[in-house]
Amino acid sequence: MTRRFLLAATAAALLGISGLGLGLPGQAEAADQKLLIGSTASASSHYGYFVAVTQLINEKVKGVDAAVVETGATVDNLRRLSRDQIDLGLVTTNIGYQAFAGKGDFAGHPVDSRLLWVYTVAPQNVVVRTDAGYKALADLKGKVFNPGIRGSATEKTTEAVFKTLGIAPDYVRGSTSDIVDSIKDGRVTGYVKSGVGDKLDGSSLDIATFTPIGVLGLDGAQRRKIEAEMPDISVVSVPAGAGEGIGAYDTWAFGVAVVARPGLDEETAYEITKAINENVGPQAAAFSTLKGADIGKMTMKVGTIPLHPGALRYYREAGYDVPKKLIGKAE
Numbered sequence: 001m002t003r004r005f006l007l008a009a010t011a012a013a014l015l016g017i018s019g020l021g022l023g024l025p026g027q028a029e030a031a032d033q034k035l036l037i038g039s040t041a042s043a044s045s046h047y048g049y050f051v052a053v054t055q056l057i058n059e060k061v062k063g064v065d066a067a068v069v070e071t072g073a074t075v076d077n078l079r080r081l082s083r084d085q086i087d088l089g090l091v092t093t094n095i096g097y098q099a100f101a102g103k104g105d106f107a108g109h110p111v112d113s114r115l116l117w118v119y120t121v122a123p124q125n126v127v128v129r130t131d132a133g134y135k136a137l138a139d140l141k142g143k144v145f146n147p148g149i150r151g152s153a154t155e156k157t158t159e160a161v162f163k164t165l166g167i168a169p170d171y172v173r174g175s176t177s178d179i180v181d182s183i184k185d186g187r188v189t190g191y192v193k194s195g196v197g198d199k200l201d202g203s204s205l206d207i208a209t210f211t212p213i214g215v216l217g218l219d220g221a222q223r224r225k226i227e228a229e230m231p232d233i234s235v236v237s238v239p240a241g242a243g244e245g246i247g248a249y250d251t252w253a254f255g256v257a258v259v260a261r262p263g264l265d266e267e268t269a270y271e272i273t274k275a276i277n278e279n280v281g282p283q284a285a286a287f288s289t290l291k292g293a294d295i296g297k298m299t300m301k302v303g304t305i306p307l308h309p310g311a312l313r314y315y316r317e318a319g320y321d322v323p324k325k326l327i328g329k330a331e
Contacts, residue, residue: 033268035066037089039070040071046073050090074090074153078113081113084261088272094254095232098232100113100304101232114305115307116257116258117258118257119295119298120298121234125204125215127213128213128216130214132189143169145190148192176203200215213246257303260311266308280295
């Protein structure tokens with residue numbers, strides 16, 4: 001059942017009420033544009049963020065009535081967008097690029113979506129025990145190492161990065177708790193875990209409580225190779241202080257973004273993008289890493305697919321230097 005079918009059925013029901021002579025408030029005015037926003041599981045902090053986004057859109061964008069729906073996150077949202085079942089949705093920038101370009105799991109069946117904004121960046125931190133003596137990523141060759149939690153985007157991306165760099169660790173799989181325990185007792189030398197902004201995540205800090213850890217970063221040649229050969233991800237510089245005693249480093253990252261179906265009209269996309277970029281406070285109240293954030297800057301930094309024409313117009317008017325990769329061919 002498509003989004004339009006559901007909306008049409010609702011409209012038909014309302015017309016039936018009108019036909020009975022009951023009337024509707026504001027009947028003479030044009031109906032609001034109904035938008036469905038695909039998010040993720042309701043237990044996730046990201047779902048709370050999308051509730052805040054929906055409220056913000058309804059408050060700031062005239063003529064729009066938005067609603068958030070629980071979904072299976074990135075891949076599910078891309079499928080729903082391709083079937084015209086939702087209008088906007090959460091998509092990680094790496095998978096969004098693969099879908100747009102028809103690569104990876106989307107080979108032969110690309111999904112066209114257009115970027116509106118990125119609201120958080122997830123640096124992929126290569127965390128290792130310092131007593132292992134590793135000084136560079138190349139030292140992980142042949143070592144027992146976890147590329148990321150089983151089935152996660154981190155796991156898949158790490159494997160692709162290491163393959164590109166010609167590094168082949170001895171991979172071990174497991175859940176977060178399994179891997180954390182294995183690192184603590186020395187059975188595994190390290191793992192890759194998404195950071196929280198410029199900080200290590202809670203599981204890494206848990207390890208650091210009694211086990212000294214470090215983070216291995218990309219060297220200059222590795223950074224250039226990833227930037228040249230892996231357009232689905234970005235390289236970011238993490239300042240010193242991600243964890244106690246950890247210096248600055250470069251690593252790969254992907255963002256969590258909001259994309260729209262290409263057919264969303266330009267003015268609506270423009271007004272939504274404007275409302276989101278110029279009202280960060282309510283979003284930060286629901287998703288703390290956004291406190292003090294520049295959403296436009298994040299979007300320019302880690303976005304991987306073309307901006308929706310309405311979003312592109314906003315960012316240009318706001319003075320952002322939009323990179324070529326975010327500009328569609330027709331622009």
